[in-house]
Amino acid sequence: MTRTVYVNGDYLPETGAKISIFDRGFLMADAVYEVTSVLGGKLIDFAGHVKRLERSLGELDIKKPACFDDLLTVHRELVARNDLVDGMIYLQITRGSDGDRDFTFPDSETTEPTVVLFTQSKPGLADSTLSKSGARIILVEDIRWGRRDIKTVQLLYPSMAKMMARKAGCDDAWLTEEGVVTEGTSNNAYIVKGGRIITRQLSHDILHGITRAAVLRFAREAQMEVEERSFTIEEAKAADEAFFTSASAFVMPVVEIDGTALGDGTPGPVAKRLREIYLEESLKSAI
Numbered sequence: 627m628t629r630t631v632y633v634n635g636d637y638l639p640e641t642g643a644k645i646s647i648f649d650r651g652f653l654m655a656d657a658v659y660e661v662t663s664v665l666g667g668k669l670i671d672f673a674g675h676v677k678r679l680e681r682s683l684g685e686l687d688i689k690k691p692a693c694f695d696d697l698l699t700v701h702r703e704l705v706a707r708n709d710l711v712d713g714m715i716y717l718q719i720t721r722g723s724d725g726d727r728d729f730t731f732p733d734s735e736t737t738e739p740t741v742v743l744f745t746q747s748k749p750g751l752a753d754s755t756l757s758k759s760g761a762r763i764i765l766v767e768d769i770r771w772g773r774r775d776i777k778t779v780q781l782l783y784p785s786m787a788k789m790m791a792r793k794a795g796c797d798d799a800w801l802t803e804e805g806v807v808t809e810g811t812s813n814n815a816y817i818v819k820g821g822r823i824i825t826r827q828l829s830h831d832i833l834h835g836i837t838r839a840a841v842l843r844f845a846r847e848a849q850m851e852v853e854e855r856s857f858t859i860e861e862a863k864a865a866d867e868a869f870f871t872s873a874s875a876f877v878m879p880v881v882e883i884d885g886t887a888l889g890d891g892t893p894g895p896v897a898k899r900l901r902e903i904y905l906e907e908s909l910k911s912a913i
């Protein structure tokens with residue numbers, strides 16, 4: 627099926643959609659993005675994603691595109707036009723193009739940001755086989771830039787780390803810096819020890835996950851103990867269980883870290899429970 631995508635105000639078949647070769651998203655990775663999950667045709671955590679998008683744009687001084695206040699309509703229109711039931715909507719905003727290449731930013735008075743949205747269909751997204759078996763992850767050095775709290779499209783290193791995981795016969799990678807885990811290639815990382823959920827505190831070092839915020843809120847509401855602090859590689863390998871969160875993976879149990887099986891090597895009870903709660907509660911508030 628030919629997808630209908632959105633480019634700068636127009637709904638177009640994917641094969642007919644175009645942006646400039648001088649677009650700064652293409653030349654400089656000068657762009658931010660968001661990913662919103664769709665379950666049963668409804669958007670999950672939409673308000674949180676728009677709020678983070680606004681922050682990412684502000685941190686990079688990219689002006690808000692004219693369609694910013696209509697983003698809910700655009701998302702819903704793409705769901706409808708693509709008959710999307712389960713899947714994701716990707717949104718990318720670049721600093722645009724002033725028709726040439728230069729390191730300095732173009733004048734934002736005269737250069738409009740480029741806005742692109744497209745859908746990905748993933749039937750049965752909430753029922754993935756990986757969520758039942760649990761993910762096996764490797765650890766790799768985190769050599770990304772220092773503003774990981776901004777959701778930029780600089781995804782080369784996370785892509786490379788995912789390829790390293792694949793080469794090692796695993797599902798994903800967690801990134802480490804000076805012996806502590808920062809986050810996953812495209813998710814936030816958690817361990818569970820003695821019933822306590824431990825996840826790195828927010829800072830410039832990690833992306834402020836929208837799923838993370840929701841999951842920690844649900845965990846606290848369910849009287850689970852949460853500790854927001856860095857954890858070491860040794861703690862991760864000695865954990866009772868582990869999991870990661872993201873908009874597309876929800877709560878994903880981790881059963882093996884760098885060849886060390888956690889617990890009995892199957893998804894742990896805390897991860898399973900949090901996945902259930904997250905899916906149940908976010909479906910209730912989906913729009």
Ligand code: PMP
Nearest residue numbers: 812813814833835836837872873
């Ligand atoms: N960290 C990184 C590096 C990510 O790419 C993502 C997913 N975009 C996350 C964390 C999880 O964020 P969210 O829950 O908002 O999808």
